[in-house]
Amino acid sequence: MQHNWPRRHYADGPFGQVHFQETGEGPALLMFHQAPMTSGQFDNVYAPLAARGYRAIGIDMPGFGMSDPTPDTPTVTDYAQVIPAVLGALGIERAALLGHHTGALAATEGALLFPDRIAALIVNGPLLVSAADRQNFLDNLHQWELGYHAREHAGHMAELFDIRNNLASGTIPHARLSDYVVQALIGRGAFWYGHNAAYMYDQEPQLAQVKQPTLILSNTGDMIFDHAQRASELFPHFGFAALEGGGVDIVDQQPEAWADEVAKFLRGAGWQ
Template sequence: MSIRRDYIDTAIGQIHYRSSGDSRLGVPLILLHQVPSSSAMYDALLTELAEDYWMIAPDMPGFGGSDPLPGSITIEAIAKVFHEALSNLGVSQCYLFGHHTGASVAVQLEYDFPGVCKKMALSGPTLLNDSLRELLPTISCAFPVQEDGSHLIQMWQRIRGKDNDAPLSISQRETLLGIELGERYPDAYMAVIAQDYATQLAAIQCPTLIFAGTQDPLYGQLDDALALLSQGTRKEIKDGRTYGCERDADKMAVLLKDFFQ
């Protein structure tokens, strides 16, 4: 089944999204991407699960093909736009899946609009410890445009360093998306730091699956995140890394299908 691409109007402009599956399959599965990526990172999962779910993968405001927020980036503002976009698509309740930054937005969405999420799955929940809070501003700084193009090499090295065994096509796509953000590159990372994720996670009442690849930089946060959840389940993917939604799409599809069904 093919992946479709479209736009939905919101108060801040157009939100671009990918979709697959049949809307008659029932409660839709919403997939929220990490940064600096876009919904393109979900092409594999949109294909793997197309026979089982109607899926919608939106681009965050200012990422991929979506219009940017008019003001500063906050996780709350992103969640508000997504709630409006889903409402405009006729979605009142859904399954939510978020990876890294997408896991931040997923929790914020259910926290601000309780009941919109029937079940939630979080890959690499962003329950940051002190060391991660200190590290994140350093590893997410912007690279100003240089006459000699050295900023292009710097971005490539940053993205490649996240997983130097990843297919070059993934690294190239992510590098180009990061370059396109320019000076806005750090903004979403700073929004994740500012989010009171622990308080929000503890307030979530729907069944929630948390997992990560054992080589994912957020793998170490799983146990602390699980302890905050009232209906939490913990899983892991052996040797999975940052781009697990693509590199381990078959394993992730099994986890999600088992949990949501």
């Protein structure tokens, strides 16, 4: 049986090789994944986006998946720096840009860094970090990630599996949960890099500078749904869409509905 997998590519980026995959024809949509994942996060929405007339391009951010890491502890700005390399490798002048969670921060930064290359922006899960949020991260999740290490009988992998299963409330098949674990561990960057970059980034003032048509996209079951609501209140000129239910794995839980919202916004923004 032949599968219609996205086509895999590499580009020479500012920190080494950048891995990305793409499928479909039409206006280009670049996508940045959450941490710690890869462009494989979008496995179940590549085909739906292509069916809606878009060329869907998922990028492994530096240090994740098969992309080379930055030489030092990465920032959100570092993640965004790979955009011109990917566009250049595909001969694309302009694209829309979408990011989920940590990827949403990188997408925000990418829209500011490369305004002539980015036609529209979708922020799927903004993270408006307060001083208290940042300190809570440093005291808790950051400490756990710093101490995360390989254990006998792959206990560390079982731990990640259980965490993701709990986050998904049992809605994701075991095979896909296993894939999440592989995606989280395959990167060449340190395990803690992604969330550290996210919580050190101040997204609110950056969003205030975005000039492109922008959609705040979320779902009511997302653990940071309240951040999306606040972003919509702060920036009422942005579009806002929220799917019902789901969690951090919304692209797997509701791929068709998610793709519908993405395509609806892009068409309304004239990116079609």
